[in-house]
Amino acid sequence: MRPIASLSLALLLACADTTAADEPLSPYQWQQAQKVAFEKSEKVYADALKRDGLLAQYAAMRDAYRADKDRAFRIVFGQYLSWYQSFVGDYAGAHDSYSIRQLPSQDDAASPLSGGQVAKPALEAIATLAKGRKAIFLNEAHNVPLTRTLTVELLSKLRADGYTHFAAETLYSTDTDLAKRGYPTAKTGFYTMEPICAEMVRTALKLGFKVVAYESEREGNGDIREYDQAKNLYERVFKNDPTARVVVNAGYAHIQENGKYLGGRSMAQHFTRLSGIDPLTVEQTMMMEHPPGTESHPFYLAAIAQLHPTAPIVFENAKGEPWTLKPKAYDVSVVFPPAPQGEERPAWADLGGLRQAYFVAGDFCQKQFPCLVEARYADEGDDAIPADRLVLDPINAINRVNDKVIQGQIEVHGNLYLRPGRYRITGVDRENHSLARKDVTIGSGGATAPAAGTRAGKGG
Structure with missing residues (x-):
């Protein structure tokens, strides 16, 4: 099993570069080291897939990671391993193996604690913000199923509000029996190998959503993939049903509404240009706890220290307008509470009590x-x-x-x-x-x- 176009060297290098500040190599040497690590990672991954059963595949990848101390390899292959750790339910390990630093940036909004913002339960607030919209796009960190939990909880509210379609990244269009069968299998998609992602699709089916595969089927990454995803989404949802309303699950900046993404436009930008629809974009990958040794955003740390939330929250001003860390890119940011210390499996896997x-x-x-x-x-x-x-x-x-x-x-x-x-x-x-x-x-x-x-x- 492989993710469609997800093993993009450009994307992996872009993410890995953020962790290489103390590497005693020139930028060119570090980039070359990452390319070698990518090729090595592909070979280890291909060899692991020859094993019989998910546990054997995971164990082979884990053993290869532990045996190789090369910094570039551990950064690049850490993402591969983290997917499989999430597949087998090792959620803490998956987040430890691959995490993107969330440092302060010039395009950040002011802190939500700086005045005029009130914390609201994310589940209710986002459902309200989604009313009357044609589309809501929610992003996720693929190896952190925490970022899928709120979407699972939201589905029933969105369906009750009249949303008709659910679409998720890397679903395979070749699984033509998904709706009839009613549950995902290994043939359904890549990230659906992870149980909470599978539960997201299963829940959508049970609620009566039409589940849509919108992944690009052309060779290439960057703008080629982003445009194809948007085109598939528009044609498979709205072309034959202008009254449709869609919930879209995608990774990271695929849902950003402005700025360059991998040298071109994001899927969300292409979608808006094709459809004329302005989606509600919900950012879920930045305002969460990061593993020790990486950085959580200082706004996140301050919000957790002051408010001690026990469920996901968002911030709104007196007019009901949502706060977002990146005002030019997303409509609203979700703040996830940290998992209590010492838990062998995080309690957020209860999906808000479901x-x-x-x-x-x-x-x-x-x-x-x-x-x-x-x-x-x-x-x-x-x-x-x-x-x-x-x-x-x-x-x-x-x-x-x-x-x-x-x-x-x-x-x-x-x-x-x-x-x-x-x-x-x-x-x-x-x-x-x-x-x-x-x-x-x-x-x-x-x-x-x-x-x-x-x-x-x-x-x-």
Whole structure:
């Protein structure tokens, strides 16, 4: 599986350059080192894809990353690894492996704490801002599923308001059975391999949205890809249905409304020129916590320190006009609260309370590690992307502060996050051999039929 046109060397280099300030090489030498790292990364990635099963692919990539200390390789390949860490549910690890610094910039607005701005729950405020619009574009950091959680929660409100279509980056147009089947599989897209992204598509289908694949199918990146995405979006949504209203999920600056992007225009800029529609653009990748060793924006740090939010917020002035960090590029910025310290899997995976934590202990996998644990909806096929998944692995667990060492052994466990309903929970080893399977029912108050080796409710 590969992302369509996502492995752009130009984009990877642009992101990687932001972390190379202390590299003792000339700019040209550093750029050449990154090109070599990109070629090496492609080879490691291609070799990993030959392995049988997601766990084996992830483990091969993780091992290659750990074994190679070259700075350029770790910066470039860190993005590849981070995608797969998100796929297997290691959300903290995914963010640690790849993060873009969010430094102050001359095009920043004044701090929302400087006066006249009031914090509002993002879920309600954005739903209100979207009323009467033809399109709402929400961006995400592809390896940080936190930036998908608000979109999942928003979908029901937007559908109730009359939005008709949902479109997401790197969905494959070749999956013509998606609507009939009702759930994503490995053939549906690239980022939908991550369970929250899959839940976003699954939720849209269940709510009655027409799900649209708008990814470019031409060779090339930069302006070629951006124009093709916009053209596909316009033609597949509005050309035959001028009354349509669309929710669009895209990565990073694909949704910026002004300025150059990769030497040309962004998808959103092309879309507006083609359609005449001004979308509501919701920026979700800048005002969030960044891993140790990278920088969070000082406005973010100040807002968190002063307000201590427990759910995503936005800022509005007395006229109800939203605050945005980048006034020339986006309409509104979302501020995400940080995950509490020491959590092995962040509680934001509960999707604002839509899902509950379900504790899984190591003996579910017969104490054979690493073990990939997956929970699929009972009425979906074995080809479905799981509702959630995690890896139980004592090698990783030994570095976690909250794990207990008992008689020289690590207590391996984790939480799955599941909506109320019926599931089958499975475990496989690195060779993709089955280790365990159990049917469970998650009620409104927790699990009513816990899997062997697991207990219901929140676990530490």
